[in-house]
Amino acid sequence: MTALLLRELRLAASGGSAVLPLVFFLLVATLFPFAVGPDAPLLARTGGGALWMAALLAALLPVDRLVEPDRTAGILDQLAVRGIGEELVAVAKLLGHWLAFGPPLMLAALPAAALMKLPGDLLARLELGLLAGTPGLAALSLIVAALTAGLRTTGALAGLLMLPLAVPILIFGAGMTGQGGAMGAAKLLAAASLLLVAIAPFAAGAAMRAVRD
Numbered sequence: 001m002t003a004l005l006l007r008e009l010r011l012a013a014s015g016g017s018a019v020l021p022l023v024f025f026l027l028v029a030t031l032f033p034f035a036v037g038p039d040a041p042l043l044a045r046t047g048g049g050a051l052w053m054a055a056l057l058a059a060l061l062p063v064d065r066l067v068e069p070d071r072t073a074g075i076l077d078q079l080a081v082r083g084i085g086e087e088l089v090a091v092a093k094l095l096g097h098w099l100a101f102g103p104p105l106m107l108a109a110l111p112a113a114a115l116m117k118l119p120g121d122l123l124a125r126l127e128l129g130l131l132a133g134t135p136g137l138a139a140l141s142l143i144v145a146a147l148t149a150g151l152r153t154t155g156a157l158a159g160l161l162m163l164p165l166a167v168p169i170l171i172f173g174a175g176m177t178g179q180g181g182a183m184g185a186a187k188l189l190a191a192a193s194l195l196l197v198a199i200a201p202f203a204a205g206a207a208m209r210a211v212r213d
Contacts, residue, residue, distance in 0.1 A: 003090035004084075004088070005092045005096055006015075007096075008095070008096025008097070008100075009099060009100065011065075011096075016189040017110050020061050020062065020199050021058035021059065021061050021062065021100075021101040021104070021105065022058070022101070022104045022105065022108050024054065024057065024058050024061060024107055024154075025051075025054045025055060025058045025105055025108050025109075025112065026059075026111070026112060028050065028051070029050075029051060029054065029108075029111070029112030029115045029116060030115060032116065033115055033116065033117075034116075037129060042136045043116050043117045043118075044116070044117055044118055044119060044122065047113070047116030047118050047119065047122075047147060047177075048116075048122060048125075048171075048177025049177065050116070051109065051112055051113075051116065051126060052129070052133075052170055052173040052174045052177075053170065053200060054112075055105055055130060055133075055134065055137065056166050056169070056170055058105060059101060059134070059137035059138060059140075059141050060141060060158065060159060060163075061161055062097070062100075062101070062141070063144055063145045063148075063162070064145070064148075064158065066093055066097060066145035066146075067093070067141055067142075067149040067207075067208060068145070068149045068150070069181075071150060071211055076089070076208055076211075077110075084203075086205035086206070086208045087201045087202060087204070087205035088201075088211045090159055090200060090201040090204040090208065091201045091206045093142055093204070094135075094138055094139055094162070094197070094200055094201065097138045097141060097142060098134060098135050101134070102130070102131075102134035102135065102138065104129050105130060105134060106127055106131065106134075109123070109126055109127060109130060113126060119165050125176045125179055125182055125186075127168070128171045128176065128186065129177070129185075129186065129189060132186065132189050132193055133169050133172070133173045133191045133192075133193050134198050135196075136189075136193030136194075136195075136196040137166065137169060137195050137206075139193075139196040139199070139200035140162055140166055140169075140196050141162065142204045143196075143199070143203045143204050143207070144165075146159045146203070146204035146205075146208050146211070147161065147207050148161065148205075149207070150211045160165045165202070169176050169189060169192055171194075172185045172186075172188045172192060173189055175189075176189065
């Protein structure tokens with residue numbers, strides 16, 4: 001398990017999967033104030049939702065590199081021959097994907113919140129929401145990557161599949177930075193994320209088994 005996880009982290013570091021989501025997230029945080037204008041109260045009201053949308057799209061960026069390269073190179077077949085189940089491979093990919101973009105995104109939220117003129121309490125809620133919600137986004141990315149492996153135009157299809165499924169996480173995450181109801185939104189966000197994390201190894205494992213066969 002440790003070897004699989006370290007391999008996923010090495011692939012993320014060498015393939016730019018850890019850098020591109022971070023750069024995209026910061027670009028959105030930089031450009032959004034130019035689009036909205038210098039109105040600090042307006043930025044504070046809308047900035048949290050914009051950053052959550054950026055986090056969702058940042059999680060989507062490396063989807064085509066999560067499963068498809070291993071399928072093409074025959075890595076999935078080699079792991080199966082060694083008796084390593086697809087569910088275990090999916091757990092390693094899930095952890096690797098989250099570690100590659102989740103914690104860096106939480107660090108990038110600090111300068112992003114300054115650009116959005118978010119007050120300290122909203123920043124704390126945003127960080128808590130990212131901590132609870134990014135594992136769910138990673139799980140959803142892995143499921144979509146496994147389902148679209150082997151298909152043409154994987155990137156476009158993955159976006160069409162993932163964006164509607166991520167709506168609950170987006171709503172609850174943005175709700176944590178809204179006016180009131182933050183605690184209820186946090187509980188719903190954690191529940192939705194936990195459900196996706198629990199489902200992901202089995203759904204992605206079954207999908208990887210299907211494309212391998």
